[in-house]
Amino acid sequence: MELEFLGTGAGTPGKFRNVTSVALKLLDETNDVWLFDCGEATQHQILRTNLRPRKIDKIFITHLHGDHIFGLPGFLSSRSFQGGDGKLTIYGPRGIKDFVLTSLKISDTRLGYKIDFHELDNDGEILNNDKFIVRAEKLDHRILSFGYRIEEKAHQGELQVEKLKEMNIPSGPVYGRLKRGETVTLQDGRIINGKDFVGKPQSGRIVTILGDTRRIDSIESLAKDADVLVHESTFGKNEGKLARNYYHSTNMQAASVAKKVHVKELLLTHISARYTAKMAKELERDAKQVFANTKVVKDFDVINIPMGK
Amino acid sequence: MELEFLGTGAGTPGKFRNVTSVALKLLDETNDVWLFDCGEATQHQILRTNLRPRKIDKIFITHLHGDHIFGLPGFLSSRSFQGGDGKLTIYGPRGIKDFVLTSLKISDTRLGYKIDFHELDNDGEILNNDKFIVRAEKLDHRILSFGYRIEEKAHQGELQVEKLKEMNIPSGPVYGRLKRGETVTLQDGRIINGKDFVGKPQSGRIVTILGDTRRIDSIESLAKDADVLVHESTFGKNEGKLARNYYHSTNMQAASVAKKVHVKELLLTHISARYTAKMAKELERDAKQVFANTKVVKDFDVINIPMGK
Ligand SMILES: [Zn+2]
Numbered sequence A, B: 001m002e003l004e005f006l007g008t009g010a011g012t013p014g015k016f017r018n019v020t021s022v023a024l025k026l027l028d029e030t031n032d033v034w035l036f037d038c039g040e041a042t043q044h045q046i047l048r049t050n051l052r053p054r055k056i057d058k059i060f061i062t063h064l065h066g067d068h069i070f071g072l073p074g075f076l077s078s079r080s081f082q083g084g085d086g087k088l089t090i091y092g093p094r095g096i097k098d099f100v101l102t103s104l105k106i107s108d109t110r111l112g113y114k115i116d117f118h119e120l121d122n123d124g125e126i127l128n129n130d131k132f133i134v135r136a137e138k139l140d141h142r143i144l145s146f147g148y149r150i151e152e153k154a155h156q157g158e159l160q161v162e163k164l165k166e167m168n169i170p171s172g173p174v175y176g177r178l179k180r181g182e183t184v185t186l187q188d189g190r191i192i193n194g195k196d197f198v199g200k201p202q203s204g205r206i207v208t209i210l211g212d213t214r215r216i217d218s219i220e221s222l223a224k225d226a227d228v229l230v231h232e233s234t235f236g237k238n239e240g241k242l243a244r245n246y247y248h249s250t251n252m253q254a255a256s257v258a259k260k261v262h263v264k265e266l267l268l269t270h271i272s273a274r275y276t277a278k279m280a281k282e283l284e285r286d287a288k289q290v291f292a293n294t295k296v297v298k299d300f301d302v303i304n305i306p307m308g309k
C-alpha cells in the first residue's frame, strides 16, 4: 500500500507543483489503484510514473473545484484509448456526473468501459467490500467538500501449521475449517478447536484523505488513529485568519489535529505557489513543532504505508 | 506576427508532444494573442513560454474533440486568477458554449471577465476589424470541424516625407491629409495630390490553421496563397487509406494541397505518438519531395511570419 502524489499544488498549476491528485496504490492488496481527485494534466503526470490508467478502477473526488476535477475528461478518454476496458467507479459530490457526461457528450467521446457514478450529498459509508471500508464525511469549504477514510479490514490470523503437524493432524480440508475457527472432530476421535491454532488477526491500515477544508470536527472522526492523514495546508503559521476567510487550513491546524487524534504520519499537500521550495520546508518545520512525523509532499513523492506492529 | 506551437500531438498527450494548441502572436500588430484550440494542459505549456494568458483575447476552436478543448476550463480559470479582466471571445462549433458554461458552473468558477461566444454552424466570415478578416470553412472530420483563414488587411503605403521636404512642403496636419490620399491646396497656391506621395500599399499576410480533416476542397479556398498553412498530418506516406478511415490526412496530402494553391510555408502538426522524433523527420522529408518548404513542428516551436516582398 502506497500513496503516490501526482499533484500537490493549490488552485492553479505552477512550474513545480501540479494541481491536486493522489493515487492510492493497492497493488499487493487488490492489484488496482484508486485515484483521489483529478486536476488538469493528471494524465500527463501519470505518464511520468509507472501507473497504468487501466489499473485505476475507482476515482474519489473530494469537491468540484476546477483544480480537483478538470483532468477527469481527458483521463477517462485516454484510459479508454489505451485499452482500459474494466468498469470504473467515480465517487464525488453531486454534479460530478453532469460534468463528466457533458464533457464526454460534447466531445463525442465513446469510452470502451462503463462508469458507475456514486454521487454524494451526505456523510456515510460509501464502499464495503471484503478488504476495505470507505467512509465519506463533509468538511467545511466554500462548496461541498468531502474527506475520505479508507479502512483496511483486519488480516485474518495465520493457521499455525507447525503446531498441527506436531500433533499429527494430517493436512487436508480440515485445515481450512480450522483456519476459519471451526471446531472439528478428527477421524481418531480427537476434538480440535480451530481458534487454538490461529494466530492473532492483524489490524488493517487506515488512510485518510481530505478535500480542501477549514478546521472542523469531522476531520477528527475521519482521521482518528489513521496510519496516514493527507491534509491540505494552503496557508502557513501566521495565516489562520486568511485560511479561515478562504475556507482553507494552515499547517499548524493540520498538525494539531494529527496530534489530537493519534495519527501516525501527517502529509501536507495543496501547497500554494506563493511558497518556494525553501518556504515549503518551513511549513514542514513549523508543523513538526506540534506533530513530529509531518512531511510536506512534492509531486511524485511515494509514501509507503506498512502494516502496523 | 508569429506562431508558437503549444501542442503538436494527436489524440492523447505523449511524453514529447502535448495535445493541440497553437498561439498566433500579434504583439506588433494589435498587442494581443489569439489561441487556436486548447487541449488539456495548454495552460501548463503556456507556463513554459513568455505568453501571458491575459494577452489572449480570442480563442478559436476547430472542433470539439477532447484533445482540442479539454484545456479550456482550466485556462479560463487561470486567466482570471492571474488578473486577466479583458473580454475574451471564443469562436467554435456549436456546443462549445455548453461545455464551457457547464464546466464553470459545476466547478463554481466565477471569472473576472466576460466571455462572448460565437458558435459556428456554417462557413462564413466570423471577424472583420480594421486589421484582420477571419473566415471559417467546414472541413471533413468525424464531427463538425473548421479551418480558419486569417487575412491581414493591406498596410497603407508610407508617406514619402523626404520627397515632400525637398519640395519645401512644411510638415503639419497637411501631411495626414496627404497620407490619406487627399488632394490639398497649399497656402502658396500649389495643388498637391497625396496619391503621388504615398508608397505602394503592402499586402497583408495570410495564415491558415486547419482542424482535423480528411482531404477536401475547402482546404484549397482556405489556404490559397497563404503565407503559412498549418495542416494536420496524423498519418504518413503509405497510410492514405487509414487516414481516410479515421477522417484524417497524410503528410503527402498536405504537401500536395500546399503546392496546388501556392502556399509559401507548410507546417505539419497533430503528429501521432506512434512517430518517434526520427520518424517525424521522415514525414517531413517525404512531404518535401512534393512541397519543399515543409516543416514538421514540435511543441514550443516559434515560426516567424514576415511581411511579403
Ligand atoms: Zn483546491
Ligand SMILES: [Zn+2]
Residues within 6 Å of the ligand: B010, B011, B020, B065, B067, B068, B212, B270
Ligand atoms: Zn485531434
